[in-house]
Amino acid sequence: MAGLLRAAAVALVALVIGLYLLPSPIDPKPISFEGPPPPLEGPLAPNTRLQRGRRLFTGQLHGPESFTADQEGNIYTGTVDGKLWRIHGDTLTFITQMGENIPECGSSTAYEPVCGRPHGVRLDGSGQLIVADSYMGIFRVEPSSGHKTLLLSSQQGCDGIPFGFLNGLELSRNGTIYFTDSSSRWGRRHVRYEVIETNHLGRLLAFDPLSGRVQTLLDNLYMPNGIALSPDESFIMVAETSIGRILRYWLSGPAAGSSELLQSNMIGYPDNIRLSSRGTYLVGITTTRFPGRLLPPFLDMLGPYPAVKRAMTKLVPLSWYNSLLPRYGLVLELGADGSVLDSLHDPNGSLTWAVSDVFQHAGRTYLGNTDLPFLPVLEHWS
Numbered sequence: 001m002a003g004l005l006r007a008a009a010v011a012l013v014a015l016v017i018g019l020y021l022l023p024s025p026i027d028p029k030p031i032s033f034e035g036p037p038p039p040l041e042g043p044l045a046p047n048t049r050l051q052r053g054r055r056l057f058t059g060q061l062h063g064p065e066s067f068t069a070d071q072e073g074n075i076y077t078g079t080v081d082g083k084l085w086r087i088h089g090d091t092l093t094f095i096t097q098m099g100e101n102i103p104e105c106g107s108s109t110a111y112e113p114v115c116g117r118p119h120g121v122r123l124d125g126s127g128q129l130i131v132a133d134s135y136m137g138i139f140r141v142e143p144s145s146g147h148k149t150l151l152l153s154s155q156q157g158c159d160g161i162p163f164g165f166l167n168g169l170e171l172s173r174n175g176t177i178y179f180t181d182s183s184s185r186w187g188r189r190h191v192r193y194e195v196i197e198t199n200h201l202g203r204l205l206a207f208d209p210l211s212g213r214v215q216t217l218l219d220n221l222y223m224p225n226g227i228a229l230s231p232d233e234s235f236i237m238v239a240e241t242s243i244g245r246i247l248r249y250w251l252s253g254p255a256a257g258s259s260e261l262l263q264s265n266m267i268g269y270p271d272n273i274r275l276s277s278r279g280t281y282l283v284g285i286t287t288t289r290f291p292g293r294l295l296p297p298f299l300d301m302l303g304p305y306p307a308v309k310r311a312m313t314k315l316v317p318l319s320w321y322n323s324l325l326p327r328y329g330l331v332l333e334l335g336a337d338g339s340v341l342d343s344l345h346d347p348n349g350s351l352t353w354a355v356s357d358v359f360q361h362a363g364r365t366y367l368g369n370t371d372l373p374f375l376p377v378l379e380h381w382s
């Protein structure tokens with residue numbers, strides 16, 4: 001089977017190369033990166049610092065995507081089987097199932113709409129978990145009992161548009177819930193189609209659980225994913241995964257209600273953004289954009305041909321894309337202005353790859369992922 005997938009991947013790449021060499025784009029308004037990937041030098045220089053950790057709960061946690069922590073040192077996360085978990089040291093405790101708890105949960109993405117898939121996870125001021133389930137909506141969960149309360153359903157949505165792919169989540173001190181809806185077209189289980197198609201059907205939204213009011217802050221976004229509030233809550237950073245950009249949306253001050261571009265043409269596809277222990281911003285890179293010896297990165301080649309990308313979403317099985325994704329772990333550290341300050345690499349994926357979240361707590365750094373069957377942890381940030 002592995003040989004068949006590799007052969008199929010090679011055939012697919014050959015097809016793309018041929019399309020790339022066509023004399024003119026198929027679509028008059030192609031969406032692509034602004035240029036070739038930035039060079040791996042300076043703060044982006046390769047290293048092995050991301051390898052200095054260990055894997056926890058192998059075979060027990062499948063795709064721990066996002067994290068939060070309480071004052072007792074408990075870490076909370078959600079997995080692909082729709083479950084919420086509490087981690088204390090090296091101990092793992094089940095909290096609740098977001099959807100139906102059936103035996104098929106976690107066996108295939110086809111069951112995710114039934115079982116649930118928690119993405120963004122945070123603790124509010126009263127010690128309750130706020131969870132963005134990609135399919136079902138935003139919930140409040142009592143950590144001890146696992147009791148769930150639906151605060152905002154995906155079916156209700158906002159401005160007459162249901163939520164298709166709830167993803168990033170952040171809480172303000174006044175209780176406002178900021179979150180992203182990555183796409184009104186593709187759900188979480190079809191995330192690779194969303195990246196390939198590179199549409200702009202995502203939104204940044206705000207929800208007041210007391211009044212029930214939900215509003216769109218930004219729309220027409222390219223797969224908005226992770227978000228992070230600044231320490232003074234004057235702005236919020238937003239990662240646009242499918243086009244490799246990071247925006248800053250101003251919540252207060254003279255520029256309130258406007259956004260600006262902080263990072264573009266990134267070295268990879270950004271996922272979650274988290275405030276570090278020293279006030280910088282840590283970004284997990286889910287897939288790198290390293291060029292090959294003869295060809296540009298795979299999705300860079302597809303950029304000028306959106307019609308081809310749309311056709312691929314109909315013709316190419318999702319499993320084939322796994323053969324094309326590099327096993328390269330990468331974390332970026334950014335300043336408040338979006339500048340790259342540092343990077344941690346795992347060039348051969350010996351600890352992890354496809355990093356979704358970078359969460360620091362009590363001296364440990366927890367590295368999230370969307371699908372891998374383990375939790376990578378760095379004991380020291382070096």
